[in-house]
Amino acid sequence: MAYAQKGKDKDKKKKKIVKKDPFKSKKVWEAIPITRQGFHSYVDKSQVEADEKDGFRDESVLINNSATKTKKLSKAIIEMPNELQIIIENLPLDNRNKLLYLRELNTNLKAFNTEFKMLGANIDVDKYKNMMTSFKDIMRIEIQKKDPKAMTAYVNKNFNLGVYSNLHMFKDNQEAVNLLYKKMVDRYPGKMLYKLREFANTEAADNLITKTAAKKPNVILSYAKSTSVERDIVMRSKDPLVQAITGLATNTSNSLKALPFINDIYEKKLTYAEVNKAIATSQGYYKLLVKSKINKPTIGAHVLNREIKHEALKTYIRQVNELHDKPNSVRFKVTDDLSATEIYYLMVLCSDEIYTSSFTGLYDRLLTRMKPQKGNDFLDSLNKDKFRTFIRMSAGYNVLDTFLRTMTEVEKNDLMASFVHDIDKNTETDLEDAVDVADALASINDEKTLKFLRGELKKDYERTYEENNKRGLVIYFLLHTISNAILNPNDTTDKLQQALKIPPITKVPYTSLVDDSGTVYQHHFFYGDEDGRSSLRSFLARFPSTKWSIAKSKQWIKIKSKSGKPIVIYANQPLDEPKDEEAQLALNNHLIEQGIKPSIIVHRGHSYHLPGTLKYIGPNHKIVILGSCGGYHNLSTILDQSEDAHIISSKQTGTMHVNDPFIKIINDRLSAGNGVEWLPIWKKLGGLMKSKKHKDLYNDYVPPHKNMGALFLKAFKIQMADMEEENPE
Numbered sequence: 001m002a003y004a005q006k007g008k009d010k011d012k013k014k015k016k017i018v019k020k021d022p023f024k025s026k027k028v029w030e031a032i033p034i035t036r037q038g039f040h041s042y043v044d045k046s047q048v049e050a051d052e053k054d055g056f057r058d059e060s061v062l063i064n065n066s067a068t069k070t071k072k073l074s075k076a077i078i079e080m081p082n083e084l085q086i087i088i089e090n091l092p093l094d095n096r097n098k099l100l101y102l103r104e105l106n107t108n109l110k111a112f113n114t115e116f117k118m119l120g121a122n123i124d125v126d127k128y129k130n131m132m133t134s135f136k137d138i139m140r141i142e143i144q145k146k147d148p149k150a151m152t153a154y155v156n157k158n159f160n161l162g163v164y165s166n167l168h169m170f171k172d173n174q175e176a177v178n179l180l181y182k183k184m185v186d187r188y189p190g191k192m193l194y195k196l197r198e199f200a201n202t203e204a205a206d207n208l209i210t211k212t213a214a215k216k217p218n219v220i221l222s223y224a225k226s227t228s229v230e231r232d233i234v235m236r237s238k239d240p241l242v243q244a245i246t247g248l249a250t251n252t253s254n255s256l257k258a259l260p261f262i263n264d265i266y267e268k269k270l271t272y273a274e275v276n277k278a279i280a281t282s283q284g285y286y287k288l289l290v291k292s293k294i295n296k297p298t299i300g301a302h303v304l305n306r307e308i309k310h311e312a313l314k315t316y317i318r319q320v321n322e323l324h325d326k327p328n329s330v331r332f333k334v335t336d337d338l339s340a341t342e343i344y345y346l347m348v349l350c351s352d353e354i355y356t357s358s359f360t361g362l363y364d365r366l367l368t369r370m371k372p373q374k375g376n377d378f379l380d381s382l383n384k385d386k387f388r389t390f391i392r393m394s395a396g397y398n399v400l401d402t403f404l405r406t407m408t409e410v411e412k413n414d415l416m417a418s419f420v421h422d423i424d425k426n427t428e429t430d431l432e433d434a435v436d437v438a439d440a441l442a443s444i445n446d447e448k449t450l451k452f453l454r455g456e457l458k459k460d461y462e463r464t465y466e467e468n469n470k471r472g473l474v475i476y477f478l479l480h481t482i483s484n485a486i487l488n489p490n491d492t493t494d495k496l497q498q499a500l501k502i503p504p505i506t507k508v509p510y511t512s513l514v515d516d517s518g519t520v521y522q523h524h525f526f527y528g529d530e531d532g533r534s535s536l537r538s539f540l541a542r543f544p545s546t547k548w549s550i551a552k553s554k555q556w557i558k559i560k561s562k563s564g565k566p567i568v569i570y571a572n573q574p575l576d577e578p579k580d581e582e583a584q585l586a587l588n589n590h591l592i593e594q595g596i597k598p599s600i601i602v603h604r605g606h607s608y609h610l611p612g613t614l615k616y617i618g619p620n621h622k623i624v625i626l627g628s629c630g631g632y633h634n635l636s637t638i639l640d641q642s643e644d645a646h647i648i649s650s651k652q653t654g655t656m657h658v659n660d661p662f663i664k665i666i667n668d669r670l671s672a673g674n675g676v677e678w679l680p681i682w683k684k685l686g687g688l689m690k691s692k693k694h695k696d697l698y699n700d701y702v703p704p705h706k707n708m709g710a711l712f713l714k715a716f717k718i719q720m721a722d723m724e725e726e727n728p729e
Contacts, residue, residue: 022090023140026083029090036095039102040085046109050077053116061116069125076125077112080132081105087136091143101139104169108135111165130162138169151176159183178202185211193219200229210239217262217300220245221255241266241299252276260289260304263297282315283337290342296383309349317350318608320358332361340369341382348386351393352634353607356651356700359397367402375406376415384418391419392436395443396651404449416449417456420479424464424472431716434475435635438708441483454483474719482708493679493705500715501722505705508622508646510675513599517566520670523591523598524571525613527605528580535604536574538656542664555583556590564671570598581612588616599623600666604659610634617641623666623676624648625659635710643717646678646704655697661688662701678703 032040054062059078063069088101108131116123137158141150152175155163164184170176181204185192189211192204199205213220223230224246234246244266245259251272252258257279264270270292278288289308297304316334323331335343343366347359354362370378379387394400404412419440423433444450457480464472478500485496497505513520524539526532543550543559551558552573559569570591572583591598597620603613610626614637617624624638625648638645650658662685666676682703689698704710 022087022092023136025086025090028086032089033095036089036098036102039099039106043081043085043102043106043109046106046113047078047081049113050109050116063121063123063125066121069121072129073123073125076128076132077109080136081109084132084135084139087139091139093143104166105135107168108132108165124161127161127165130160131165132162134158134160134163134166135169138163138166142170149175152179155180155183159187161188178204181205182207189215196233197229200233205233206237206239209233209237209242213239213241213245214299217241217245218259218303221248221259224249225255247272252279254279257285257307260300260307261292262303263299263301264292264295266299269295282311286311286315287338287342290345293345293385294341294382308345312346312349313353313608316346317354317358320361321353321355321606324355324357328361332365335362335365338365338369340366340373340378343369344378344382344390345386347393348389351389352610356397359393360399363394363397363399367406370406374411375403376411379415388419388433388436388440391416392440392443395440398443398445400440400444401446413452416453420453420456421460423460423479424469424475427471430471430475431636431713434479434716435709435712437479438482438712441479441486442702442706442708444486447487450483450487454480454487457483470723471720474716474723478712478715478719482712486708496705496711500711501718502711502714503644505646505711506678508676510670510673512622513670513676514565515597515599519566519568520600521591521596521598522567522569522600522602523587523616524569524602524604525584525609525616526572526574526580527609527612528574528577529606532574532580532605535656535659536571538660539571539604539663542660556587561667561671565673567667567670568596570596584612584616600625602626602659602663604656614638614641617645619643621645625663626650635707635713639710639713639717643714646676647707647710648704649702649707651700651702657694658685658689658698658701661685678705 048057050061051057051059059074060070061073061077063073084105085102088098091098112128137154141154151170151173155176156179159180164180167177167180181199181202185204185208189208192208193212196205196208209220220234220242223234234242237243245262248255248258248262253276258275261270261275265272265275278284286308289304289311293304293308319334320331343362347354347362347366391400394403407415420437423430423437441450441453457476461473461476461480464476481499485491493506515521526536540550547562549560549562555573557571557573561567570587572580572587574580575583599620600623601613601617601621602625603610614634617638619642621642622645624642624645635647638647665681665684669676686698689695
């Protein structure tokens with residue numbers, strides 16, 4: 001905004017001006033004195049900074065792919081501040097007060113530039129439009145001073161994030177400020193938690209602590225244990241739940257371990273003394289966690305769920321897994337005093353780490369301790385919590401039939417119908433539940449049960465169609481399509497691929513695996529335990545010196561083909577923990593520095609090491625070979641990072657007896673310049689499994705074209721995008 005334009009009416013022209021309402025003025029009435037021109041230039045500079053974000057100074061703040069947002073934001077950051085500068089100059093104020101308003105206007109623009117740098121196109125456009133509108137309104141109220149309650153009334157009527165952004169303009173009006181904080185806490189409690197110190201001595205702070213206690217009791221506990229300002233706010237609270245949480249800090253020996261029981265303590269189902277007794281031993285702790293979970297807590301459920309899984313893994317499952325070579329009487333001794341319910345939660349909460357033999361051993365104990373209850377009654381007693389995971393796992397480990405035989409035909413059908421019904425009604429878990437159903441469908445061998453489930457899926461498909469529920473419609477279309485494919489195995493997998501509208505599922509072309517130099521790069525992850533070291537020894541034995549060169553360094557190994565098409569394999573050394581992870585990071589950094597982007601990634605290790613491998617998966621990985629990968633969360637992580645990945649996983653931890661010959665078959669094909677075709681590869685791999693033990697291990701592996709959970713997630717993402725494109729809001 002040029003100063004000449006702002007001050008062009010002067011001398012005799014100035015005398016002819018009849019001053020009107022400054023808030024309606026379109027030009028400056030008097031020349032801007034030199035003492036304020038610098039402050040105008042600060043405002044102009046902040047506007048230019050915003051304007052040039054897209055590389056052009058064109059008085060347009062660009063939001064990619066949205067002309068509407070661009071227009072709205074450009075008006076808020078370029079046009080409206082220009083108008084406000086004119087209004088400020090024309091206000092009947094002294095120099096000091098005009099400077100204050102210019103500073104405040106620049107404060108807002110600088111805040112925008114900071115946030116826009118972080119959020120880009122995700123910035124809240126309406127917030128800044130409202131900020132500039134309310135800036136003008138607040139100036140009018142402050143200058144007129146007709147009613148001391150005017151600002152409070154304005155905040156009450158016009159509250160939004162823009163008004164909150166202008167809090168600095170009326171910070172001395174305590175009544176209006178208190179009301180604004182109260183409204184912000186009511187509408188945006190999550191945002192305000194990080195600003196609690198701003199309003200520590202207000203009623204809004206107490207309200208926020210009360211609101212936070214129900215959703216984030218761990219935050220309240222951390223405040224209670226601190227020495228900060230937040231502790232004073234928490235400790236003065238009269239809210240019974242807040243007091244129950246703060247009581248954990250003074251009445252329990254380990255308040256963090258006691259926190260999962262806050263719902264029961266608050267509802268007086270447990271005392272601090274009872275919790276103290278339970279947390280003294282691992283088994284007592286786990287048992288009480290299960291009891292609290294069955295009570296369906298409404299407060300701190302996420303804390304309870306996290307802790308019960310941690311305890312189930314630490315105290316039971318990892319121990320049972322590690323004793324896999326011991327007699328069952330030794331291996332499962334740790335579970336001797338567990339009830340059927342407590343065993344059930346071990347199985348369903350640890351699905352990503354449990355071995356096949358661990359699951360089946362626990363399953364036998366579950367059925368024995370469940371008696372005389374029928375399976376459906378048992379699940380009902382648990383409010384069917386995690387029952388889809390249980391059915392998916394039971395089907396995958398070929399024991400579902402024995403569970404279903406504990407009930408009548410009608411009860412069995414009712415249970416299986418509920419297994420597939422109403423998945424769409426909880427959008428927090430619908431995809432997780434749908435993946436469980438898809439995986440279970442692939443594992444159920446009874447044709448009668450499959451046909452029944454297909455009929456039930458069709459009912460939900462028709463229901464979601466009538467409800468015009470797009471998300472539900474896609475979920476049930478995909479599940480019904482998958483059930484048809486499983487019931488008609490003679491139909492080609494190409495038909496399934498076409499029906500799901502996903503890329504080819506039976507092959508990965510050679511051209512998509514090589515880099516620009518024509519080399520196929522692979523990245524293998526080993527871990528620093530005995531299993532990892534023995535796996536590496538077995539793996540290296542598959543690379544004879546006549547065909548491969550092997551170069552070893554302190555942290556990694558490089559294997560390079562001597563004949564055929566070029567193949568280079570990198571694997572980290574399985575050093576003692578935590579040096580194994582340091583070696584993985586060093587190798588990954590080396591690959592990045594060299595510009596190497598492997599197209600194949602392989603996890604070699606126990607399933608509890610899997611997160612260490614998953615964090616390195618990227619869009620360049622076309623084939624992902626894992627051990628245990630079952631479950632929505634791992635599949636979702638992989639496909640979020642590499643949406644076209646072909647995933648090979650096992651229902652239990654991978655084994656070198658399958659991994660090594662499998663990888664050799666793939667490398668033989670690549671060496672010959674052939675792509676990866678899963679149907680012949682899987683047939684050949686099966687033929688190499690001579691003993692029953694090895695055949696059983698092989699049967700636990702799921703090839704990409706049979707990984708129904710992964711296929712469902714791929715197809716869901718594609719079809720939802722297609723539907724949104726065809727039917728824009």
